[in-house]
Amino acid sequence: xxxxxxxxxxxxxxxxxxxxxxxMVRQVGRKYRLDESDLDEVMQEVRIRLWxxxxxxxxxxxxxxxxxxxxxxTAALDVLRRRRARxxxxxxxxxxxxxxxxxxxxxxxxxxxxxxELASKVAQAIETIAESRRPAVRMxxxxxxxxxxxxxxxxxxxxxxxxxxxxxxxxxERLAQEGIGWDTTEA
Amino acid sequence: MGHDGGVKVTEAxxxxxxxxxxxxxxxxxxxxxxxxxxxxxxxxEGDEASRLATLDHVMSCGDCRTELDLLRTVEEAGQRxxxxxxxxxxxxxxxxxxxxxxxxxxxxxRLVLKPAEDTVRSGDTGRVELIxxxxxxxxxxxxxxxxxxxxxxxxxxLEVLTPSGDLAIEAETxxxxxxxxxxxxxxxxxxxxxxxxxxxxxxxxxELRRLRVIAQ
Numbered sequence: 001x002x003x004x005x006x007x008x009x010x011x012x013x014x015x016x017x018x019x020x021x022x023x024m025v026r027q028v029g030r031k032y033r034l035d036e037s038d039l040d041e042v043m044q045e046v047r048i049r050l051w052x053x054x055x056x057x058x059x060x061x062x063x064x065x066x067x068x069x070x071x072x073x074t075a076a077l078d079v080l081r082r083r084r085a086r087x088x089x090x091x092x093x094x095x096x097x098x099x100x101x102x103x104x105x106x107x108x109x110x111x112x113x114x115x116x117e118l119a120s121k122v123a124q125a126i127e128t129i130a131e132s133r134r135p136a137v138r139m140x141x142x143x144x145x146x147x148x149x150x151x152x153x154x155x156x157x158x159x160x161x162x163x164x165x166x167x168x169x170x171x172x173e174r175l176a177q178e179g180i181g182w183d184t185t186e187a
Numbered sequence: 188m189g190h191d192g193g194v195k196v197t198e199a200x201x202x203x204x205x206x207x208x209x210x211x212x213x214x215x216x217x218x219x220x221x222x223x224x225x226x227x228x229x230x231x232e233g234d235e236a237s238r239l240a241t242l243d244h245v246m247s248c249g250d251c252r253t254e255l256d257l258l259r260t261v262e263e264a265g266q267r268x269x270x271x272x273x274x275x276x277x278x279x280x281x282x283x284x285x286x287x288x289x290x291x292x293x294x295x296x297r298l299v300l301k302p303a304e305d306t307v308r309s310g311d312t313g314r315v316e317l318i319x320x321x322x323x324x325x326x327x328x329x330x331x332x333x334x335x336x337x338x339x340x341x342x343x344x345l346e347v348l349t350p351s352g353d354l355a356i357e358a359e360t361x362x363x364x365x366x367x368x369x370x371x372x373x374x375x376x377x378x379x380x381x382x383x384x385x386x387x388x389x390x391x392x393x394e395l396r397r398l399r400v401i402a403q
Contacts, residue, residue: 020268021264021265021268021270024264024267024268025260025261025264027264028259028260028263028264028267029256029257029260031260032256032257032259032260033256034253034256034257034260038253038257039257039260042257042261053386065268065269065270066270066271068268068270069261069264069265069268069270069271070270072261072264072265073226073258073261073262073265074342074344074359074385076222076226076257076258076261077222077223077226077258077359079257080222080225080254080257080258081222084216084219084222087216087250088216088217118196118200118201118204119204119205119207119208120208122201122204122205122208123205123208123247126205126247131239131240131243132239134243135239135242135243135246138205138242138243138246138247139242139246140202141201141202141205141206142202142205142206142209142246142252143202143206152228152229152231152242153231153235153238153239153242154231154274179193179194180193180194180195180196181193181194181195181196182195182196182197182198182201183195183196183197183198
């Protein structure tokens with residue numbers, strides 16, 4: 001069944017509730033810069049599940065928001081499982097080409113190598129950080145704001161700041177041993 | 188990289204290098220945490236050590252990070268729509284009728300069941316018949332759960348609850364057995380578990396069965 005066909009078979013009330021939830025999913029998904037097609041795949045799965053469940057649950061008829069949310073949660077898990085299974089089937093070769101991350105303002109023939117080497121050294125240095133601090137450092141370097149780290153882990157702002165500062169100090173020390181000095185003024 | 192006198196980088200360059208490393212890192216997905224584990228991280232379910240371990244992997248794996256963001260999106264949309272409380276304030280989120288049934292089942296369990304009597308009970312809430320595990324399992328080991336099939340069920344949801352009613356483990360399967368690696372991380376103590384048949388809407392469920400995790 002296609003997305004459109006499933007939608008046509010849902011009651012108007014239920015379709016309205018699903019559409020409202022779907023709009024929220026898209027709104028939040030944009031914040032996380034998710035691919036629209038990923039979100040569409042989840043919402044298509046939600047509609048199909050609700051259509052299949054029609055008549056089997058009074059909650060479906062009542063267009064219960066909580067039920068739609070729970071359906072979306074399990075649908076998302078199934079989408080991820082299917083995607084992983086497809087990835088396992090494909091056996092794509094892993095490309096490990098150099099990455100230009102430290103390209104100088106003027107073209108530098110060694111810029112590509114330097115970027116790749118720095119990335120590798122940073123990744124190795126992070127592995128040496130204490131386990132309790134490491135995820136916060138990874139999130140910070142991945143571009144997540146401190147508030148988001150605190151929110152995801154359920155930490156207070158003070159605990160998050162403490163773990164992050166100590167973890168970054170560990171990283172700085174390790175990189176210094178590798179001959180990499182680090183100007184820190186942002187964290 | 189110029190190692191003669193060392194190099195200086197800015198934090199922006201470090202982030203750029205790390206993010207480029209993340210973008211091109213492709214792992215064997217077999218080593219990735221399960222989607223359920225990532226969802227537990229999003230919902231702040233389970234102990235902090237487990238969630239830290241999951242987060243550590245997720246933040247070093249481009250594929251898992253995308254999966255995390257997808258699951259966060261579904262969760263956050265649920266919060267915004269009022270369907271679920273934000274993590275940390277989450278308790279036993281379910282419809283009132285189901286909550287009433289749970290309270291009734293717990294009450295009946297206390298009144299009627301002795302700890303050693305983990306026999307399957309029949310009745311409105313007992314249509315999923317539980318088989319294993321027994322009343323006690325050792326701490327630190329995965330636990331295998333099993334139950335009898337229910338006609339018309341397309342999936343089953345296993346839920347393990349803490350004494351306060353919080354979800355400690357939530358997993359779904361097409362099968363009538365499930366070995367939970369997350370159970371190895373349960374702290375010693377008393378829990379309850381049950382299985383709900385899905386078709387895919389929630390249907391018949393089992394009794395609430397006690398599960399004591401014994402320290403080794």
